[in-house]
Amino acid sequence: xxxxxxxxxxxxxxxxxxxxxxxxxxxxxxxxxxxxxxxxxxxxxxxxxxxxxxxxxxxxxxxxxxxxxxxxxxxxxxxxxxxxxxxxxxxxxxxxxxxxxxxxxxxxxxxxxxxxxxxxxxxxxxxxxxxxxxxxxxxxxxxxxxxxxxxxxxxxxxxxxxxxxxxxxxxxxxxxxxxxxxxxxx
Amino acid sequence: xxxxxxxxxxxxxxxxxxxxxxxxxxxxxxxxxxxxxxxxxxxxxxxxxxxxxxxxxxxxxxxxxxxxxxxxxxxxxxxxxxxxxxxxxxxxxxxxxxxxxxxxxxxxxxxxxxxxxxxxxxxxxxxxxxxxxxxxxxxxxxxxxxxxxxxxxxxxxxxxxxxxxxxxxxxxxxxxxxxxxxxxxx
DNA sequence: CGTTGTATTGACACTGGTCAAGCATGGTGG
DNA sequence: CCACCATGCTTGACCAGTGTCAATACAACG
Numbered sequence: 001x002x003x004x005x006x007x008x009x010x011x012x013x014x015x016x017x018x019x020x021x022x023x024x025x026x027x028x029x030x031x032x033x034x035x036x037x038x039x040x041x042x043x044x045x046x047x048x049x050x051x052x053x054x055x056x057x058x059x060x061x062x063x064x065x066x067x068x069x070x071x072x073x074x075x076x077x078x079x080x081x082x083x084x085x086x087x088x089x090x091x092x093x094x095x096x097x098x099x100x101x102x103x104x105x106x107x108x109x110x111x112x113x114x115x116x117x118x119x120x121x122x123x124x125x126x127x128x129x130x131x132x133x134x135x136x137x138x139x140x141x142x143x144x145x146x147x148x149x150x151x152x153x154x155x156x157x158x159x160x161x162x163x164x165x166x167x168x169x170x171x172x173x174x175x176x177x178x179x180x181x182x183x184x185x186x
Numbered sequence: 187x188x189x190x191x192x193x194x195x196x197x198x199x200x201x202x203x204x205x206x207x208x209x210x211x212x213x214x215x216x217x218x219x220x221x222x223x224x225x226x227x228x229x230x231x232x233x234x235x236x237x238x239x240x241x242x243x244x245x246x247x248x249x250x251x252x253x254x255x256x257x258x259x260x261x262x263x264x265x266x267x268x269x270x271x272x273x274x275x276x277x278x279x280x281x282x283x284x285x286x287x288x289x290x291x292x293x294x295x296x297x298x299x300x301x302x303x304x305x306x307x308x309x310x311x312x313x314x315x316x317x318x319x320x321x322x323x324x325x326x327x328x329x330x331x332x333x334x335x336x337x338x339x340x341x342x343x344x345x346x347x348x349x350x351x352x353x354x355x356x357x358x359x360x361x362x363x364x365x366x367x368x369x370x371x372x
Numbered sequence: 373c374g375t376t377g378t379a380t381t382g383a384c385a386c387t388g389g390t391c392a393a394g395c396a397t398g399g400t401g402g
Numbered sequence: 403c404c405a406c407c408a409t410g411c412t413t414g415a416c417c418a419g420t421g422t423c424a425a426t427a428c429a430a431c432g
Contacts, residue, residue, distance in 0.1 A: 004269050006355055012269035029258035031364035034357075035265060053254075054369040057247035064250050065243045071257050072215035078264050079221060083190050083198035085271040086316030090388065121410065130272030135388055137412060169192055178217035183240035276420070307378065318421055323380060373432105380427070390417075400406080 002035045003127065013128035015078065016040075018104040025071060028053065040119050062185030069179060076173060085130050088169055091139045093129040095168035098149065098156060103172075115157045143167075188221045189313065199314035201264065202226075204290040211257060214239065226305050248371030255365060262359060271316050274355055277325045279315040281354035284335065284342060289358075301343045329353075 002023075003013045014035055017023060023045065027033050057064045077100075084093050098118075106112050122140070123133040131139075143149050148164045150157045158164055188209075189199045200221055203209060209231065213219050243250045263286075270279050284304075292298050308326070309319040317325075329335050334350045336343045344350055 004265065006269060006273055008355075010273045012265075012272045014265050014268060025254075026258050026262055028367070029255045029364070030262070030359070030362040032362050034262050034359060034362070050367040054251065054367055057251045057369050061240075061243035061247060061250065064247065064254070065240065068211075068239075068250070068254055068257065069215045071254065071261070072212050075257070075261055075264070076212055076216070076220050078261070078268065079190060079198075079200050082200060082264065082268050082271065083192060085268065086198045086313075087192055087196045123410080127272075132389055133411090134390080134413090138388090141412085169194075173216070173220060176216040176218050176220070178215070181214070181236040181240055183243050308380095309378080319379085320381090320422080321420055324420090327380085375432085377430085378428080381425085383423090385422070387420080389419085391415090393414090394412080396411075397409085399408085402405085
């Protein structure tokens, strides 16, 4: 995940990364990364040099364009999160986070449907949603009491995905993707 | 400005655009723009077709790379805003918004230093900061009482910029820019 | 002049934060 | 094997920051 620390010591988690994602794209613009990145599970990372980007831009314009598309997708995900923080309740934000993580893990593992491991502590969930760990706990319990999810030792099961989506104001954007303008190439 | 509407009718303003900014980059990835854009002042816009992007990627790799850099800058601005919404008080968010708008207007008009016109209604400020118009009013008055700003009919003057920056947790990122990796070209 | 949108202010309600305590759980060292 | 400890989870009581509702004041505008 990536996050920023404020000078009062509080932390805002910005996004979670999943297999195949490109990390630290912001170092394209800044010498010193404005955000920190930490692994929550065992991970393998393939680093490459910034100068490689220049060569890719010249030799593989289609890849550079695809890179721009990926950034736009990440950007829209971030705006959805901004709207969640600014305009929805604590319960909705947590529901949205659960759905976001589930869908993120699905990319790597098609088997994941309704049950998935949640490797986050409640404090981390709070730092991602702008809440305190205590309140995260209360909201998770409520979601469970309302029959939307169940929890058993780090594993979340979506009992009623539809109602959870509605509680979260969740928008699935995968439909609207459109890459038809991309230049040809490999 | 660009914004999204939630199905309960509430609005989250995502960002403000200033002269020279590129609008609606998210249409690179989506057929239907996930966000709405509206002009707050008289504006001129130069539209271009998405297929032009493909040609630019091929013929002008440096411009495509610069486009990626601009997107990263916008992305970091958005993450700063996310941290503000998630982890700072109402007063800090409004202070940060005032500074953001001031600095945005400066780009186009170097004369703007401490005084600038604020074309936003208090409701719009609230929709940008995740607050209600009423509370925005209270916080603006407090900032004024504390001697950080003055207001006279749509014009804001930063009386004590230092203290305002500190109240806002404001981070000026312009220092850290680094474009040295860009491919050569015009 | 009415009308409409915006700003201002007060009283009150409620969401979410704070503080504090008690429980699990798993790891560690004796 | 067991006492010990650290970390995270759970719950309750209370509090503060922000939202809600309502009334008034202003200004622009037809």
